[in-house]
Amino acid sequence: MIYLINDYSLGAHPQIMKALSDTNLIHSTGYGKDPYCDEAKELIKARLGRSDVDIHFLMGGTQVNLTAMSAFLRPHHAIIAADSAHICVHETGAIEATGHKVISCPSPDGKIQPSQIEEAYLLHKDEHMVKPKLVYISNTTEVGTVYNKDELQALRSMCDKYGLYLYADGARLGCALTAPGCSLTLEDMAQLTDAFYIGGTKNGALFGEALVITRPELMEDFRYHIKQRGGMMAKGRLLGIQFGELFRDNLYFDLARHANGTAVLLKNGLMGGGYEFLVDSPTNQLFPILPNMVVDHLRQQVAFEDWQAAGDRASVIRLVTSWGTDEEEVMEFLRYL
Numbered sequence: 001m002i003y004l005i006n007d008y009s010l011g012a013h014p015q016i017m018k019a020l021s022d023t024n025l026i027h028s029t030g031y032g033k034d035p036y037c038d039e040a041k042e043l044i045k046a047r048l049g050r051s052d053v054d055i056h057f058l059m060g061g062t063q064v065n066l067t068a069m070s071a072f073l074r075p076h077h078a079i080i081a082a083d084s085a086h087i088c089v090h091e092t093g094a095i096e097a098t099g100h101k102v103i104s105c106p107s108p109d110g111k112i113q114p115s116q117i118e119e120a121y122l123l124h125k126d127e128h129m130v131k132p133k134l135v136y137i138s139n140t141t142e143v144g145t146v147y148n149k150d151e152l153q154a155l156r157s158m159c160d161k162y163g164l165y166l167y168a169d170g171a172r173l174g175c176a177l178t179a180p181g182c183s184l185t186l187e188d189m190a191q192l193t194d195a196f197y198i199g200g201t202k203n204g205a206l207f208g209e210a211l212v213i214t215r216p217e218l219m220e221d222f223r224y225h226i227k228q229r230g231g232m233m234a235k236g237r238l239l240g241i242q243f244g245e246l247f248r249d250n251l252y253f254d255l256a257r258h259a260n261g262t263a264v265l266l267k268n269g270l271m272g273g274g275y276e277f278l279v280d281s282p283t284n285q286l287f288p289i290l291p292n293m294v295v296d297h298l299r300q301q302v303a304f305e306d307w308q309a310a311g312d313r314a315s316v317i318r319l320v321t322s323w324g325t326d327e328e329e330v331m332e333f334l335r336y337l
Contacts, residue, residue: 002333004266005303007172007259007284007322012206012242019245020206020238030234032057037240043247044198044210048190054213056222057239058231061171062091064197064209069134070098071225072165072195072218077133080120082107084142086169101130109279110141111151114158121162135159138169139176139184144281146176149183156192165215168196174203174256175283180264182282190214200242204255204323208239255323259284262321262330269334278307284321289314294337301336 003009011017028034041055058064065087069079079095081088083104087095095102103124105116112135121132135155139147147155159166168189170176173196177184189196194215200208213219226232233239246252263284270277270288278287289310290298295317298304305318321330 001303002301002329002336003303004319004321004325004329004333005305006320007202009303010322010324013204013245013251013255013323015251016205016242016245019241023237023241028237030236031232032236032240034237034240036237036244040210040240040243040247043244044212047186047247048212049187050190050214052214052216053190054219054222056211056213056226057236057243058197058209058211058226059207059233059239060201061086061169061197061199061209062094063229063231064211065091065136065169066094066098067225067229067231068167068195068197068211068213069095069100069136070229071222072167073100073133075099076127076131078103078124078130079134079136080105080112080117080132080164081136082110082112082141084110085136086138086142086171087136089142102136103130103132107141110138110143110145111147112137112155114154117155117158117164118162121164132162132164134165134167136167136169138171139189140172140179140281140283140285143279143287144283144285145279146179146182146283147184149185149188152184152188152192165194165218166192168193170197171199171202171209172256172283172285173197173199174252175260178253178257178260179282180260194218198243198252200239200246202322203246203252203259205242205246206238208242210239210243256284259321259323259325262325262327265327266319266321266330266333269330270337273334273337278310278316286319287316288319289316298337302333
C-alpha cells in the first residue's frame, strides 16, 4: 500500500525518537517547567528574532485553537474565518462549543481577503449581534495554498483598522514557509500576527504544537487556560525535547522542504498525465481531479482521502506527502496510476 493519505501516518523522525529515548531515564520537573522546554523556547525565540514572546507547548492543533481562542475572547466576541477553515469543518464545533460564533467567508482557495474581514465586521454593527474580534487564518490553508508577506501585511492592516486580533493556525507552517517562491519567514509571522502556532505533529514530531503569543495583553494567565482546557501535560518535557530537536539545527525546515519536494515530483507527474487540480497548491497537499474509474483503481493500492465530487464522472481526492515520503513511493504511485 502506498500511503499518501496524510502527513501524520508515520511516528516521528528518528532523530526525535533518539532524543526521547536518550532522555527517558533522566528525572525532570513536570508540567512544562523543565530544562528541555526552556531550551526549546529559547531556540524558537532565536528563530523568531524576538525574546518578548510567550511560548507554550500543547499536544494537538484543535487543543491549541480551542485554548487560545477561548482565552483571547470575551463571551460576546466572534471569529472571522474562511469557510474551509479547520475550526469550521474539522474540529467538531470546538470553538463554538465555548460560546464563540465563527463567521465563515467563502474562499475557493482557502484564503481570506481583507475586504471580507471588513464586510463581516461592518455587518455586525451593534449589540444585538456578536462582535467580531479575531481573524483566524491557517498557513498552509486547508487546500495547501499559502499566504505571502504582502497578503499577511494586508490582513494585519485590516485587523488594525478595526481592532481585531490576527491568529494563524500553523499546523503545516513548515511547508508554508519552505514553499517555492514563498516570501514569508518565521520572523514575519511573529511580527504580523498576535498569536500563531508552529505545528510539530504534521512535520516530524511524534506529537505537539508550539503556540507563540506576541501580543502582551493575551499572555496573562495563559497557563491557567491551558490547565482548565486539559492541555497541560504532567510529562510536558516530551514536548520540549521534540521541539528542541526540531529547532536546534534546521531539522524543522529540512523536513518540511522534503515534504514539499516530493509533492512537486508528484504534481509534475500528475500534470504530465494531463490531470488538473482543484487549486494550485505549492505545498505538500495536492487535490487532483480524476475520473471516478481512476479513483476506484487507485483505491486498491493507495491510501488517500476522498475530497469532493467533480461532476458525475470525476472526483477530487487529496494526496499528501510528508517528511517520510520516499521519492520511490511517488514514482510507484505514478506508475500505478
